[in-house]
Amino acid sequence: xxxxxxxxxxxxxxxxxxxxxxxxxxxxxxxxxxxxxxxxxxxxxxxxxxxxxxxxxxxxxxxxxxxxxxxxxxxxxxxxxxxxxxxxxxxxxxxxxxxxxxxxxx
Numbered sequence: 001x002x003x004x005x006x007x008x009x010x011x012x013x014x015x016x017x018x019x020x021x022x023x024x025x026x027x028x029x030x031x032x033x034x035x036x037x038x039x040x041x042x043x044x045x046x047x048x049x050x051x052x053x054x055x056x057x058x059x060x061x062x063x064x065x066x067x068x069x070x071x072x073x074x075x076x077x078x079x080x081x082x083x084x085x086x087x088x089x090x091x092x093x094x095x096x097x098x099x100x101x102x103x104x105x106x
Contacts, residue, residue: 016100020089021077022052029098036064037101040087041078047098048074048091056088069094080104 014033019026020043027050031041039061043051053074060068076089087103 016080018098018100019079020047020051020053021079021084022054026079027051031098031100033105034099034101035105037099038103039090039099039101040085040103041076041089041101042071042092042095042097042099043089044096044098045072045091045093048072048089051076053089053091059090061090 013035015030016033017028018031018041019028020041027047029043029047031043034042053076056073056075058070058072060070062068071090071092074089074091075086077084077086078089079085085104
């Protein structure tokens, strides 16, 4: 198995390069692995628009502080380490971070 190495940011989370696909050309982003997130991938709304992601629905997410936040969700494909993965990508109106969650890690 190939060993992958990525830089680690201040909170000890690795940052990994991924590509987000929809119907258009893929866009490249750097995402932080967030083991506190149950989701697949969260990106800023502007990134979702740029990637031309297609709306799937909305869902309420419970944040770490207990707040419930409604997020738009899309189905999308990402490429990581040469593998294509399909999952639900949530769009954030309040965060500028791309976050890979536990569904990605599974």
